[in-house]
Amino acid sequence: MKALAITGNISAALGCSLARPDLIAAYPITPQSSVVEHLALLIAEGKLDSRIVHVESEHSAMSVLSGASLAGGRTFTATSSQGLALMYEPYFRVSTLRLPVIMPIACREMTSPSSIWCGQQDAMSVREAGWIQVYVENNQEILDMVIQGYKLAEDPDILLPMNICYDGFYLSHLVERVELPEQSQVDSFLPPFKQYDAKLDPDDPMAVDPLTEGSILMQYRMSHLAAMKRALTRVEEIDREYAQVFGRSYGGLVEGYRMEDAEIALVTIGSMTGTAREAIDQARSNGVRAGLVKVRFMRPFPAEALRNILAGVKAWAVVDRSVSFGWNCGPLFVETEAAICGSDLARNSSYFSAIGGLGGTDITLDLLLGLLKKVTGNKRQNGKMETVWLDENFLGRVE
Amino acid sequence: MNYLDVLSTKPDMLSPGISTCGGCAMEIALRRVLQIAGPNTVFSIPPGCAAGAGTMGWNFTNGVRIPVHISLLPNMGSMMTGVSQMYQRRGREEVNIIAFAGDGASADCGFQALSGAAERGERMLYICYDNEGYMNTGFQRSSTTTMGSLTSTTPAGSVTHGKAQAQKQLAFIMAMHRVEYVATLSPAYMKDFVDKVEKGLAASKRGFAFLHVYTPCPTGWHFAQDMAIQVARAGVKANITPLFEVEGGVWRQTVKNSRPIPVAEYAKLMKKYEGIDEETLARWQKSVDADADTLARLTK
Numbered sequence: 001m002k003a004l005a006i007t008g009n010i011s012a013a014l015g016c017s018l019a020r021p022d023l024i025a026a027y028p029i030t031p032q033s034s035v036v037e038h039l040a041l042l043i044a045e046g047k048l049d050s051r052i053v054h055v056e057s058e059h060s061a062m063s064v065l066s067g068a069s070l071a072g073g074r075t076f077t078a079t080s081s082q083g084l085a086l087m088y089e090p091y092f093r094v095s096t097l098r099l100p101v102i103m104p105i106a107c108r109e110m111t112s113p114s115s116i117w118c119g120q121q122d123a124m125s126v127r128e129a130g131w132i133q134v135y136v137e138n139n140q141e142i143l144d145m146v147i148q149g150y151k152l153a154e155d156p157d158i159l160l161p162m163n164i165c166y167d168g169f170y171l172s173h174l175v176e177r178v179e180l181p182e183q184s185q186v187d188s189f190l191p192p193f194k195q196y197d198a199k200l201d202p203d204d205p206m207a208v209d210p211l212t213e214g215s216i217l218m219q220y221r222m223s224h225l226a227a228m229k230r231a232l233t234r235v236e237e238i239d240r241e242y243a244q245v246f247g248r249s250y251g252g253l254v255e256g257y258r259m260e261d262a263e264i265a266l267v268t269i270g271s272m273t274g275t276a277r278e279a280i281d282q283a284r285s286n287g288v289r290a291g292l293v294k295v296r297f298m299r300p301f302p303a304e305a306l307r308n309i310l311a312g313v314k315a316w317a318v319v320d321r322s323v324s325f326g327w328n329c330g331p332l333f334v335e336t337e338a339a340i341c342g343s344d345l346a347r348n349s350s351y352f353s354a355i356g357g358l359g360g361t362d363i364t365l366d367l368l369l370g371l372l373k374k375v376t377g378n379k380r381q382n383g384k385m386e387t388v389w390l391d392e393n394f395l396g397r398v399e
Numbered sequence: 400m401n402y403l404d405v406l407s408t409k410p411d412m413l414s415p416g417i418s419t420c421g422g423c424a425m426e427i428a429l430r431r432v433l434q435i436a437g438p439n440t441v442f443s444i445p446p447g448c449a450a451g452a453g454t455m456g457w458n459f460t461n462g463v464r465i466p467v468h469i470s471l472l473p474n475m476g477s478m479m480t481g482v483s484q485m486y487q488r489r490g491r492e493e494v495n496i497i498a499f500a501g502d503g504a505s506a507d508c509g510f511q512a513l514s515g516a517a518e519r520g521e522r523m524l525y526i527c528y529d530n531e532g533y534m535n536t537g538f539q540r541s542s543t544t545t546m547g548s549l550t551s552t553t554p555a556g557s558v559t560h561g562k563a564q565a566q567k568q569l570a571f572i573m574a575m576h577r578v579e580y581v582a583t584l585s586p587a588y589m590k591d592f593v594d595k596v597e598k599g600l601a602a603s604k605r606g607f608a609f610l611h612v613y614t615p616c617p618t619g620w621h622f623a624q625d626m627a628i629q630v631a632r633a634g635v636k637a638n639i640t641p642l643f644e645v646e647g648g649v650w651r652q653t654v655k656n657s658r659p660i661p662v663a664e665y666a667k668l669m670k671k672y673e674g675i676d677e678e679t680l681a682r683w684q685k686s687v688d689a690d691a692d693t694l695a696r697l698t699k
Contacts, residue, residue: 023481063477066474071489072489208467213457
């Protein structure tokens with residue numbers, strides 16, 4: 001085992017390389033670009049045996065992968081923000097064709113106003129396009145989830161593409177310690193990609209995607225949703241298998257931190273979780289029974305796991321790094337509220353949506369400590385409270 | 400093999416019962432291309448007449464004997480790049496990789512992916528069947544629609560009448576990508592057609608090959624169902640659809656046209672140009688003459 005000091009982008013590239021892809025296609029976009037630059041370098045130096053196609057757009061990047069996957073290849077690309085928006089058409093097609101493509105998203109705001117900095121609006125906005133989506137906390141988790149991603153996506157009971165979503169700049173450009181697994185370990189964990197159906201091969205000719213009537217299309221959608229449901233279990237199993245081989249577990253769908261006797265809780269997603277751990281520790285040292293729930297998967301959504309881990313908590317807040325335009329709150333909050341609908345938790349606790357970290361602004365320790373203070377103040381109330389913005393005036397409002 | 404032997408002995412790969420309009424020139428082109436290519440082929444068509452006519456099929460049946468996929472409208476060049484790259488990686492270079500896309504999917508919406516694949520020299524045979532508009536969605540204007548054409552988005556009115564602009568010269572543009580092979584084809588010149596498909600297939604094993612096939616559309620252009628070949632031949636005679644090829648940087652006019660007919664004569668064959676005024680006819684003729692002059696210089 002080798003430990004490296006690398007950025008999140010290099011970690012994604014090394015995870016891809018260890019998975020031995022057949023074909024990589026990508027188009028430059030900030031903050032993703034160094035993922036494919038590094039893969040191009042590995043190929044140029046003979047350290048990675050993969051084809052790489054330097055396409056003229058993200059729309060073409062995802063399209064090249066769809067063709068290569070239909071021809072039986074293990075494929076990889078990475079993108080951010082506007083690039084993801086441009087590839088939406090083939091992005092949706094790849095999931096509904098059940099092609100197990102792996103694509104990290106170095107999360108970035110959507111324009112307008114013009115911004116190149118962090119925000120999860122890009123990845124969150126495509127959560128209804130049929131892909132599995134995991135949101136990670138640190139650079140080690142990026143590498144590990146690329147490798148686990150292929151195992152999950154290519155599972156014959158799943159066959160779905162997957163995004164590994166990590167915060168732009170906060171992880172993509174941050175240097176952290178990352179343990180690099182041995183190639184032989186990865187090879188034994190991850191068998192070569194085996195194609196089952198939806199293939200383009202003159203030796204087994206078929207028409208992929210003829211015009212399809214509604215009653216058959218409904219069967220396709222039911223099958224897709226059933227695969228998502230199976231993924232809820234496979235995520236947990238693969239997390240345990242990975243821990244056995246590589247010694248690292250992330251708790252599967254959600255991870256609880258100091259939740260055992262927690263009265264108040266923060267629900268977080270992405271890199272803010274690291275800061276939130278520190279905030280919870282400080283609150284605990286002040287005698288507050290605080291805990292943290294890190295949501296890892298947005299698709300499939302871990303509704304049951306969230307209900308279970310939050311059960312018994314008196315007050316909690318969900319912190320989003322993006323917005324849901326129709327709901328005056330964040331998308332993770334919307335879905336968490338849907339998950340607890342009708343439960344004892346919904347009746348016997350108070351909860352609200354907190355939105356912060358948009359456009360690259362920091363979700364600081366002070367902001368999260370202030371947020372914990374606000375949540376603690378709600379302990380004797382029940383039901384949904386007003387949405388809170390973690391902007392520059394937030395701490396003044398809490399005092 | 401003589402082209403007649405090719406066409407009389409090689410099996411038809413397309414169902415006899417596909418649902419193109421009567422007299423469709425695209426069907427002739429599609430049937431001949433697949434017949435020449437044979438079964439060891441991966442084939443793709445984007446949305447459009449060729450896919451909609453049943454080639455892609457309906458529910459669990461389809462119209463061809465080879466693997467076929469309906470690409471997205473704008474991604475033919477890149478989707479087939481992925482297929483081609485994987486066949487090379489697996490050492491199966493003998494498999495024909497054929498894209499068959501209309502003018503909208505090639506010259507308009509899909510031009511970026513087409514240009515990208517050509518510039519990278521991806522190994523495939525890309526065929527644009529050009530019926531000069533979005534015929535499958537009801538005859539709307541495209542960038543290859545000729546000047547003066549009446550379409551459902553350039554209708555006859557008291558203020559404007561037909562398309563105001565000349566058509567985009569897609570084959571010229573593709574030749575400037577310095578690809579392995581570029582040619583224009585017409586179903587009215589079948590020997591020339593077969594030669595170019597065979598050359599294109601051979602070239603597609605070395606790099607990018609592009610064929611531009613003119614496919615007159617009886618329904619959209621408004622001419623009788625038995626006239627597609629006559630219209631196609633008149634297009635060549637009028638220099639609107641000249642037949643040439645570009646190989647290794649050398650341009651060659653494969654069907655000479657020493658005494659071209661006026662575009663006005665071609666226009667009379669169909670209602671597409673009904674009511675076209677003298678001024679537009681003159682502008683159109685001038686633009687056709689200018690392109691013919693360019694081609695003459697290039698093929699000198």
